[in-house]
Amino acid sequence: MDLSHLFAYFRQGQLYVRKEIHNMLGGQEQGGISTPRSAPCVFLFRKERASGYVEDDGWQLDGFYHFTGEGQSFDMEMTRGNKAVRDHRRAGKVLMLFESVKNEAGVYRFQGFMNCVDYYHKDIDALGNVRRIYVFRLAPIETYSTSHLLSQSKIATHFLDLRSLALEANAPLAVSKFGHYLGPASDSLHLNYEENQRNEYHQRVLTLTKYVIQRANGFCECCGYPAPFYCENQNPYLEIHYLHGVGDYGIDKPSNLIALCPTCHRKAHAGKDKRNISAHLDAAAANVENALDKGILKLVTAAIIIDDTQRILAAQRKTGDLAGYWEFPGGQVKPGETLEQCLTREIYEELSLEITDVTPFMMVDYDYGTFFMRLYSFLCKARGTPVLREHAQIEWLEREDLRSLDWVPADVTIAEGLCNDFNL
Numbered sequence: 001m002d003l004s005h006l007f008a009y010f011r012q013g014q015l016y017v018r019k020e021i022h023n024m025l026g027g028q029e030q031g032g033i034s035t036p037r038s039a040p041c042v043f044l045f046r047k048e049r050a051s052g053y054v055e056d057d058g059w060q061l062d063g064f065y066h067f068t069g070e071g072q073s074f075d076m077e078m079t080r081g082n083k084a085v086r087d088h089r090r091a092g093k094v095l096m097l098f099e100s101v102k103n104e105a106g107v108y109r110f111q112g113f114m115n116c117v118d119y120y121h122k123d124i125d126a127l128g129n130v131r132r133i134y135v136f137r138l139a140p141i142e143t144y145s146t147s148h149l150l151s152q153s154k155i156a157t158h159f160l161d162l163r164s165l166a167l168e169a170n171a172p173l174a175v176s177k178f179g180h181y182l183g184p185a186s187d188s189l190h191l192n193y194e195e196n197q198r199n200e201y202h203q204r205v206l207t208l209t210k211y212v213i214q215r216a217n218g219f220c221e222c223c224g225y226p227a228p229f230y231c232e233n234q235n236p237y238l239e240i241h242y243l244h245g246v247g248d249y250g251i252d253k254p255s256n257l258i259a260l261c262p263t264c265h266r267k268a269h270a271g272k273d274k275r276n277i278s279a280h281l282d283a284a285a286a287n288v289e290n291a292l293d294k295g296i297l298k299l300v301t302a303a304i305i306i307d308d309t310q311r312i313l314a315a316q317r318k319t320g321d322l323a324g325y326w327e328f329p330g331g332q333v334k335p336g337e338t339l340e341q342c343l344t345r346e347i348y349e350e351l352s353l354e355i356t357d358v359t360p361f362m363m364v365d366y367d368y369g370t371f372f373m374r375l376y377s378f379l380c381k382a383r384g385t386p387v388l389r390e391h392a393q394i395e396w397l398e399r400e401d402l403r404s405l406d407w408v409p410a411d412v413t414i415a416e417g418l419c420n421d422f423n424l
């Protein structure tokens, strides 16, 4: 059973018989943490005794579900079940949280799919014994992305302003006040502290999500095509995917997150070639982040100008390393510009043409070695007569002739994309 089956079968709030879960998926039938060998999950069972829950686990004011590790006497150790919980993401497993139901032996209510955010220790257990206790802080996995709800800027370089904050979001969270406490949180000071900490966590998740959504500038970072639709709030709809986790919720570094169209996102989770897709996504996110680290990322726009007879404008470069090669005209985005503003400016500067009817077509990443190009191409029409200010010559191409020219490397993918669209 893979993750998509688990997501389909287990519904939050529904009742399950523990024995049946193990019959189906394996795992130890006793204890609070059960680690089935071949299923992509770790089970957490919180069991109520006659006298109530032994440890005061559950949802706390910091916004996390607190779950006490295993080991009922002596100091707890970070082995077996405890280790499985702490390291579940690295092992590619998801946590599945169940709570026992009063007066129904062996029946549990499924609380949801969770990620372990961090853990802390206490020096005394709920029965008053002095011993080391590990407590894990869990956050629910999002089963769908809410990233489209965030306000998005159309300024193409906006993500550069967000990046340093996004990088910081990966630092360890403030040490929990829950460690070493000797009673329930009741005083208001404590409450404020925990409120702040909850905010800190959610703020960081938001910062990171916002950054990655902005980095994509409305294009899927996997297939390169634009977001399939716009939301009510005018944002292009893209989803955030976590590359090395099993869920879409948590704090990570920017190279472990990628913005995807819903089709690519589902493919990454449930497609038959999801291994290859994962490798492709890994490289895609790492390439752009590495380029940013080195300061060699160039954001560039390109216009696919189509005339009334459906011919496409190609322009031949006059100078530079790629002189003689053909390209879709355009140029580098300046700070504070939207992609469309950049395109309008560049096409006017280079060809004296005024572009209209601009529609996003495809984003292409290309590593030129000395710099890394993220190229956003747009279909458009143009008014005016072209004047060659930078190019050697231009040509109006019939669709069938798209493959006949020597394109600059980054534009080859765009030409191929056009041929695909025209069924050529």
Ligand SMILES: [Zn+2]
Pocket (backbone or CB within 6 Å): 220, 221, 222, 223, 224, 225, 260, 261, 262, 263, 264, 265
């Ligand atoms: Zn896609």
Ligand SMILES: [Zn+2]
Pocket (backbone or CB within 6 Å): 240, 241, 242, 247, 248, 265, 268, 269
């Ligand atoms: Zn995902």
